[in-house]
Amino acid sequence: MATFFRLGSRQVLNHFLRNEKVGMLSLVRPVTLKAQPACPPKEMGHDERNMKLGRPQSPHLTIYAPQLTSMLSISHRATGMILAGYTIMWGLGAVVLPDSISCYLEDLAAANVSSILLCGTKFMLAFPMTYHFWNGIRHLMWDMGLFLTLKEVYATGYVMLILALGSAIALVSM
Amino acid sequence: MALASILRNASRVQAGALPRFFFKPASVAVNRNFSSSLCPNYATFNKNSNLNLGLFVPHSKILIAPQARMMSGDHSRLWPIEKALSVSLLVLVPAAIASPHFILDNLLAVAAVAHFHWGLEAVVIDYARPIVVGNVLAKLALFLLYIISATTLGGLIYYNVNEDGIGQTIRQFWAIKGSGKEKTADSSGSEKK
């Protein structure tokens, strides 16, 4: 095959190119190839593209089953935001409130409100903190490259939940 | 060609300069799929490096350097700081409550505000995207966050300086017992939290 081509190409090519009658060369036009930088693809962000294609938000929250992984993940964000809310209220309250905060706390102690209400309030303060604390450790572990298999993610998730609930209850009952 | 070698070196320097605290950034930067649609230097880049003309190798090291990010700036240097800050909170929160102290209170105030500022910044960037809420609102949300964070930090330090301090106040609140239990609230010092 290769020999055939090698032998053939010299003679056949010459024949076809130079022969006036078959005359391939007469058909040839001079063509200049000019190198140009490729056109940059049209800029379109991830969101823009998906909106244009009519795609729903990913994950499609109304049809996507809740899983431990996603639920713990979003609650870390939620507890972080709750804690930030408490902190912001405290910081602003310190400036805005007419009396010092400890005055209000003394009033509260004197008011002798029901312990259920107090325990509930303490739990609302403590649980976001304990959850965010223990799950924060989990996040930091991941950032170091630890416990990243799905099995470990689930195992640490359950351990974290127990620790968070347990320590919140312990704090409330102090 | 000159540009190509500069870029190649730049990416090497960048990779080498990745600050490693006690954290290894776990292969965040290296395996990025180069997205040409985000690259503003695309045209210049190709024109000047005649080596690569038309040959676009997605995983080449050279191509990582001119990557444009949606967020401003290079986050790889802030990242370990954020993580170190989280670790410091892990110590500061229990410490400031267990043994209230002026310095601990103020360290906690600074660390907590810095931490939640960056945290909420991530939240705002995730949800208040320009394509969803418009450019103005997206900018305004971030601007507002700066105001809120700064005011909160000021308020907390004011509180630590002029009033009881964070740790002591938490203890004072925790010492309040309700009407169900017949425990008096006078033993505020002996409570653990």
Ligand code: HEM
């Ligand atoms: C006690 C120790 C704490 C630890 C170990 C911790 C850890 C963390 C970590 C690792 C993240 C990043 C999560 C991620 O990678 O997506 C995070 C996010 C966040 N944290 Fe904390 N945190 C602590 C305390 C606090 C406090 C006291 C506040 C509020 C004042 C707070 C507010 C936030 C917020 C708002 C976020 C952002 C949530 C998000 O982007 O999803 N954290 N925290």
